[in-house]
Amino acid sequence: QVQLVESGGGLVQAGDSLRLSCAASGRTFSTYVMAWFRQAPGKDREFVAAINWSRGNTYYADSVQGRFTISRDSAKNTMYLQMNSLKPEDTAVYYCAASKTGFLPRSAGYDYWGRGTQVTVSS
Helix, strand or coil: CCEEEEECCEEEECCCCEEEEEEEECCCCCCCEEEEEEECCCCCCEEEEEEECCCCCEEECCCCCCCEEEEEEHHHCEEEEEECCCCHHHCEEEEEEEECCCCCCCHHHCCEECCCEEEEEEC
């Protein structure tokens, strides 16, 4: 059974930084794509960033390109999202997800999900 556990969310001011973590267990992820999604109140879940676990290729939504950085530590089976220059519109619950079939920028393509961590950015 795959388990994904997010941590690192919190309340920050605009312009601040946060680093989210996603600890993965239960499987080897060498063939997976891991991703971050987010969902703000009243909105659909949206793609934020993804990383090919074995190759290290990264993908970003236009809205976070240049501000967010996705990375992974294979030894720790942990994925990270470094978020800089945060904006109020980044406020959302951030979810970690894993796909067995490859990169897709939509939530339907992911097989496993964490429970999410809240990020709130005040203006």
